[in-house]
Amino acid sequence: MSLRSLVRSRRRGLAGAAVAALAAALLPAGAALAAPSCTAEYQIANEWGTGFIANVTLTNTGDPLPNGWELTWSFDDGQRVTNGWNGVYSQSGSNVRVTNPSWDNSLNTNETVSLGFQGTRGATNSVPTDFALNGVACNEQGSSAPVVELTAPADGSAFLAGQPIQLAADASDADGSIDRVEFRADGTVLGSDTTAPYTYNWQNAAVGQYSVTAVAFDDSGESAASLPIAIEVLDGPAVVANPSTLSIRQGDTGTFDVTLASAPSGTVTVDVARTQGSADLSVADGDELTFTATNWDDPQEVTIASADNGGDSASATFTASAPGHDSAVVQAREVIGASVYEAEFLEQYNKIKDPDNGYFREFAGGLVPYHSVETLIVEAPDHGHATTSEAFSYYLWLEAAYGRVTEDWGPFNDAWASMEEYIIPETEDQPTNGAYDPGSPATYAAEYPHPSEYPSLLQPSVPVGDDPLANELSSTYGTDEVYAMHWLLDVDNTYGYGFCGDGSDDAPAFINTFQRGSHESVWETVPHPSCETFEHGGQNGFVDLFTDDASYAEQWRYTNAPDADARAVQVALLAHTWAEEQGQADAVAESVSDAAMMGDYLRYAMYDKYFKEIGDCVGPTQCPAGTGKNSAHYLMSWYFAWGGATNTSAPWAWRIGSSASHQGYQNPLAAYALSEVPELRPESPTGAQDWATSMDRQLEFLQWLQSSEGGIAGGATNSWQGSYSQPPADAANSQFYGMYYDWQPVWNDPPSNRWFGFQVWQMERTAQLYQMTGDERAGAILDRWVPWAIANTEVGTGGDFAVPADMEWSGTPDTWEGTYTGNPDLHVDVVSHGQDVGVAAALAKTLLYYAEASGDAEARTVGEGLLDALLEHTDDLGIATEETRTDYGRFDDEYQPGGDGLYIPPGWTGEMANGDPINSDSTFLSIRSFYEDDPAFPELEAYLNGTGEAPTFTYHRFWAQVEIATAFAAHDELFGDAG
Structure with missing residues (x-):
């Protein structure tokens, strides 16, 4: 990551709010009849340059x-209110x-009122202390936090190794005195100062990038x-160039920016020239740039x-060099015959890969994608800078x-290598x-419906x-190892x-979260390490939150999300197909071979959780144990998992499948690749045949679950409620190869098939299968699904879509008897619409693949309309819309018995790695106190x-941005420049 990207990501990801004085007073003698006294809390919600937002x-x-009422205060630093809300300013x-506002x-x-305003500020932005309500002062009550500002060095500064770094801060406390100010780099305390002006001279800092803060402590x-x-x-x-790669449509131009990494002592001339590659690519402007001590960090283009010239695709290396400076290198490549949508793909690709935009963290072994650029985001991952196998x-x-x-x-090969590495x-x-016993x-x-029933x-x-x-x-x-992705990674x-x-x-x-039944939403999880050494948590680490046993051993355990591994196989098929068309199949052969091996291990997703026989499985002791492959349902279940002892002197290991299969996880295209494409057939004796069976079974599954309207219903389970319980009559009487229908398989908070995204994630693969192979079963499913999806989609003008x-x-x-009945008793209603850009892109892609295979003009029109609408929501990081998060x-x-909230068993106590206490009073936030430092x-x-109102954020999820990029690429693949 470049210095400039570090600066930008830190501004987005770490900025905190300054919290100011709390005040209260008793009524002074001789006050008016309607006697006011008050408390006033002033909070700086956001700061930038010369602007800020504050709440009162x-x-x-x-x-x-x-x-009527009137609140007054004065600013000490020349701040000016530019506009405000919930009052007349x-x-x-x-x-x-x-x-007061006119309406109240x-x-x-x-009674409390919440005021807010936007203003301008000077060099400082101190907190007002003289609040008064109707002329009567709101005096101080209780203890308030200090206020601190890091005044040196400047944000984005660079220093040469061995150069002292002078740190300085201003700090004050409205109701007391400052005890000390600590200076920290990446959270590590460098030193402290107890007297103003607060300074620290940082000597011999190692080469690298740092986030520096000052932390003030007051006398209370x-x-x-x-x-x-x-x-x-x-x-x-050093010279810095951004971006470091360019894709340029043949006959067109592309640009990159150049700066210096640190301020020079005099004038520096940077020369930019082609140093390797084709003369078809050349510097058209900006071959000589001049930087000084005042403009060294201003980008020059x-x-x-x-x-x-209509020739073959050309590539070249351009070097920006200056005397006494490390050079910067940019790789440029021509793109021949690029369509409009191909150009949009490259634009989106460059935004995603731009280090400044914060989609990846770079490690020595490669790039690791974040779940999202933004950090405050909670869905399946509980933090934006976690990542998932899905993202990989x-x-x-x-x-x-x-x-x-x-x-x-x-x-592509680098991405596969990074996946293997991380x-x-x-x-x-x-x-x-090696200690695993397949016979046991x-x-x-048992799984249970509610976390309170655990361990x-x-x-x-x-x-x-x-x-x-x-x-x-x-x-x-x-090898006895399992070649599969674990689903969740704490990237930072x-x-x-x-x-x-x-x-x-x-x-x-490696970390994990979900462990306690179908009602355990992300809000009710306890994040824990995948390798349990009892270093954190309680006396048994975190294990005894989940399982009840006489004693506990240190252990490792991993959980696979089969839809992600299947998508990796699907993508390997696409890469092989496209590279082969280019005469470059050898270029991806090693990665494709690894994908075939991944598919071999992915077969664990085809099995009952405890390898019990499939069909009418009721009662944990009555349901018979499986032998051979009669415990395989051949679908993609929700997970499989494996684990074992950390002590190699006393080894043991285990493996399990899953209790349920969800329609959204099925990938008949991956099954086709692993059974029919020679380069992707697994090496094991029965792997390819298992995947051939799976392909048929998955397509049957989708037919069985298709509602009379066309949408695809939830899924099926061989173990009702995860405990082989007796299902209710309606589920017991609706079976697929002996498994019971479940409208919300796996998790119930929220219901797992409520989100339309699972529809398009699945149907996108089915549409690609139809387009690549002409499979009539896939086509029949799409023939019913596509009109339903279009009827519930709106595309307007100016970026309007729903x-x-x-x-x-x-x-x-x-009950499945081998043919689709129309399911007259299975129904779906779309109850809300939105502007989820990832879902819209996946829907567009599905419609385009279906249109190319079937000739359906309406599907193509709606698909293109969605792509064009998405382009109206372009920003510097990609394509995104606002979201209001009432959840x-x-x-x-707080935990409510039998209801929502984080459940910790009474008497269980422990600590997160950062010291956050874990007990029966814990909440989602209390065990994730790092969120309190998030700028959002x-x-x-x-x-x-x-x-305040429910917060509104603009999120850039990695998967969604890639869906958009690949939707543009799909249109180019299928239709090129055709009108």
């Missing part, structure tokens, strides 16, 4: 004020006056952190031109599309697989079946578990406190 929470603690000199002139006793123990700044320590002076599969897809467009397959556990991560895969523990007792008396895959895989690949080690739960700074770190968001289901499908009210939910937190905090 005013509470009348005196007599009612029925005839005026300012004379430094004095600010806010009166009363302020009753103990309160503390506050400054806004962070980003600095870089360099080996030597370089234009690269492509010759319009989309990273592969992005690079495969790039390879098709540019014929450069290096980035999210597929290596030998040291899964050390005791795992000890049974679940381990029951060794319940029979489990044989694992028919382990010996075959070990023999084929010469935000939780602090480090490698194998050792609390180190190692990043990224796609389905939430659905409700009723009835059940007919964020659950951040501080003030808006959320106001909502949680009841003083």
